[in-house]
Amino acid sequence: MLKKRGSFVLGTMVLALVFAGFADARDLTKMNFQLNWKITGDHAPYYVALKKGWFQEEGLDVNILLGQGSAYTVQVVDTGKAEIGISDAPVPIKGRAQGAKVKIIGIIFDKHPNCMYFWRESGIKKPQDIVGKTVAVPAADGHYVMWPAFAKQIGVDPASVKFVNIEPTAKPAALASKKADVVFELYTGKPFMEKAVPPEHLGAILWSDHGFNAYAHSYITRDEVIQKNPELLRKFLKAAYRSWDFTLKNPEEAIRILAEYHPINQTDLLANLKLVMEFFKTDRYRKFGIGYIDPDRMRDTIDTVGKYMNVKIDFKPEEAYTSQFLPSPPYKLAF
Structure with a gap:
């Protein structure tokens, strides 16, 4: 009981x-x-x-x-x-x-992590070298929205590059396949970019190193x-x-x-x-x-x-x- x-x-x-x-x-x-x-x-x-x-x-x-x-x-x-x-x-x-x-x-x-990635052999040495290049980035990406501000800060025409719209997950592949000369991605995404492009061939420029302090x-x-x-x-x-x-x-x-x-x-x-x-x-x-x-x-x-x-x-x-x-x-x- x-x-x-x-x-x-x-x-x-x-x-x-x-x-x-x-x-x-x-x-x-x-x-x-x-x-x-x-x-x-x-x-x-x-x-x-x-x-x-x-x-x-x-x-x-x-x-x-x-x-x-x-x-x-x-x-x-x-x-x-x-x-x-x-x-x-x-x-x-x-x-x-x-x-x-x-x-x-x-x-x-x-600190701001916006960055541009490229193949070192592309000849890009400074952010102004992006003029005339093709850039892959999603249309809703913050990089795309803020590009006009950074472009004007570094003294280039925002319309001097050609944008290619890609899916958010396609950034490493877009650079690896050379679908674009440059990919806009956060600096914190470097480990993913280095899996697509050999580190010794991967170039990167951090926007904040060139006056972008937003x-x-x-x-x-x-x-x-x-x-x-x-x-x-x-x-x-x-x-x-x-x-x-x-x-x-x-x-x-x-x-x-x-x-x-x-x-x-x-x-x-x-x-x-x-x-x-x-x-x-x-x-x-x-x-x-x-x-x-x-x-x-x-x-x-x-x-x-x-x-x-x-x-x-x-x-x-x-x-x-x-x-x-x-x-x-x-x-x-x-x-």
Whole structure:
């Protein structure tokens, strides 16, 4: 009799826990998070947050959507298909100037990783040598959107190159097959490019080495979410930057976790992530924490968009970004 009673009590406890779990799941706020691209190493933090339950701790049920470029992210967020997304900072700034109700709420990379790759034997030695060349890049890629700004900074006509539209995953193949003379890709994509083109034949020019100092990858949202659900933004950024803090300290484990969600080459993506980490090692992040938005640098980024990307900036800089949802205290790195 005691055995039956014990089994009944145990069964009741299990059912209670199950129903409690369902209740917790129902209490979570569902949201969509739009990535900027297909899966790469810098997406590992969001799967770390899923695996470790950090989004759930914040009361969020986060659905992660694969991306197609920064311009696509701006469109998805602006039209309400996602609450938060990742985009190169100049792209949502341009979008806002053109009527999109989007705003930057946190920075990811503190240095800009835009880069051009080419065969060394092509004769390209400096960025100006791209004139007259064919460039492969997806139409929604942040590089394509920001090219006019960089072109004008280095003193060349943005129309002096011929663009070939390709799929996001086709960049290494486009260069390897010489479908184009140049491929625009992030410097952090170097491990993938080196698998397609022998390293001794691969040339690369980082835009930031030639004066392009705009802010790079950032988190964006739309005005409606800021007005109606500010706590969602605060909770998401707390979990996201907590996960970045973990990932930057434990890159191998972060990539192993990413591999539980997507079929990836862990060696390649770990190499990719370790390059990503270099773009976090700045005095700003050391002093103010990851995610920090420097008002002066943001103002310079907005000025760059207005000056070089053929749009009229008719709003105050503070209308394009806000720091109010960043974690407090911030996550600081020791390096």
